[in-house]
Amino acid sequence: MNDPRQARPTLLYVDDEEMACKYFARAVGNEYEVLLAGSAEEAISILRGKGSRIAILVTDFRMPGRDGGDLLRQVALESPQIVRILVTAYADKDMLLQTVNTGEVFRILEKPLELGQVRETLRLAAERYRERTVRHQRLVAIDETLAFLAHELNTPLAAIANFARGIESRIAAEYNPQRQSEIGQAATSMHDNAQYCLAVISSFLQSVRSNGSRASPQNNTSREVTAGTLVAALLDTYPFAGQQREWVQVEVHGDFAVHTLPNCVALVLSSLLSNALRALDGVGSPSLRFVVADEPDAAIRICDNGPGIPPEVMGRLLVDPVTTHAGTGGNGLGMIFCNRVMQSFGGGIRIESTSGVGTTVTLDFPNTKSRMHRSNR
Structure with a gap:
């Protein structure tokens, strides 16, 4: 080449x-x-x-x-x-x-x-x-990233799904009816969530590859995907639990087209929404806002009123696998992945957090502030 x-x-x-x-x-x-x-x-x-x-x-x-x-x-x-x-x-x-x-x-x-x-x-x-x-070089880079993630996640997710079915089949003879129900519900939840993740990985990887292989100048006449549309689609399809959907509000101060790999941006938004919901677990009056704005630069902000990110974690969040949610399955790889996806097409991520007040994650899009920033207020 x-x-x-x-x-x-x-x-x-x-x-x-x-x-x-x-x-x-x-x-x-x-x-x-x-x-x-x-x-x-x-x-x-x-x-x-x-x-x-x-x-x-x-x-x-x-x-x-x-x-x-x-x-x-x-x-x-x-x-x-x-x-x-x-x-x-x-x-x-x-x-x-x-x-x-x-x-x-x-x-x-x-x-x-x-x-x-x-x-x-x-x-x-x-x-x-x-x-x-x-x-093309960016598509190759993102395809390699997604293929790596699919390879790393498919095997453990399939194992979780199989273990969950095994638990369901064995509990009847070993526990009283109440305990059977509790364990059975947990096993079913494990299985359903594992299957959901497997389906997302498979369909998303295929979608990105298909769109990349069809990309050509004449396709630019197709309907634009906007930031507001991506947020709306995410909220329509995300598997919220309990009252979580009621915590979320959307503000559109100026919509803009997402020209490069909107599927990848959708995955980033899904990961950031998951992080924010996890941070809000146990907060008295949880609040989460998506803000779409095209001025002064095109950006999507995700703002929550959770406990904030500790300073010792903030300094490493986008470069090292650190997490404040290890007890609930977090491994710190999500933000690194989001970082790489946004950088792959010239965008960037900024994170601001105040202990006891909340966190704001901003996605900056190409031709805006493409550098990566981290600040502690």
Whole structure:
């Protein structure tokens, strides 16, 4: 894979006219490493040998044998990371519409080529390639993280579910009816929660992978996912216990689109909600607020009036596996995971906590305060 920061992106120019190839190479050779092909077949051969280096494909449409449109379709399937540009001297409206609408081309250049337009189009194409490459690297990083979590959690969760069923089947002969009921309810709860976690892990991992594999510029026309929508969906599906849902309020002071990996953000929100609810257990008048705001920067805040986080834990919370809830199953890995997810697409987490007053966790989104902050008031 090309380094997205490379000084001279590699470009493949395809045209059956030798003079056109030479002219193009001379015109942009100072800014790009230019590879030349005289046909679609030769271009495919070069792509198979050097495809990992190539950032941009520029091809003429009318060529003997396979035309440029056919070449673009194959490259779109086999090397979707390459930014594709079509050159044509023919006003073939149907062909142009089909090529654009199927997402096979980034831009269309008309012959005779105007050098200024060519350079601007190539600049935009190189920028698009860098964006695609960075996004792919982030998807790989988050996929590896999720795969690791799935591997680490699936086995113990399955074991818990099996143990719970075993407990249910054995208690009848060993305890009085009241004790049987208590243990049976606990075993059922263990089993149901383990099964719920297994289902969440499986469906979420599949969703992220599927969305990542389908990602392409034409998908940007789909309905935007907003921060407010993510919060609302979380509260609709989260398995609240008892009166917990009544503790939660939502304030939207300005909604905003979550452009990158909304499924990952949803998982972060779910983890933070779980932490906040655990902190509120035993609080006299529990209160938990989700605040969505787009000013001064896009952010989601989760505010609770729990006991707060001890200073000795605050200093290590985002970097070490520390927890204040070890007795109820906490292991301190949740905040580290949330930290990595937010950082993977340029966001950040800030945590503020006051002993005896409560805690506020703020998710900052890309193009805002992307640095990680921790402060104790």
